[in-house]
Amino acid sequence: MPDRTPPLRAVRIEPRCPTCGKPADPKYKPFCRKRCADIDLGRWLKEGYRVPTDEAPGEEDLEDSGGGASGQRS
Numbered sequence: 001m002p003d004r005t006p007p008l009r010a011v012r013i014e015p016r017c018p019t020c021g022k023p024a025d026p027k028y029k030p031f032c033r034k035r036c037a038d039i040d041l042g043r044w045l046k047e048g049y050r051v052p053t054d055e056a057p058g059e060e061d062l063e064d065s066g067g068g069a070s071g072q073r074s
């Protein structure tokens, strides 16, 4: 995979507008303007309608259950 993550240099945790990605305005935190806040709120409410209950019913990962019943080694 040629997808290389860039080196983390100058990591500044700035509040970014979740709607458009612009630097947030302290006045409309964490958004950059009221419009973005409204957009995000609307999106959030819309997503709230569909309840994510379609989870996989107990998909157990049998990755190291230590079941060495057939391999006798001494």
Ligand SMILES: [Zn+2]
Pocket (backbone or CB within 6 Å): 017, 018, 019, 020, 021, 022, 031, 032, 033, 036
């Ligand atoms: Zn914005």
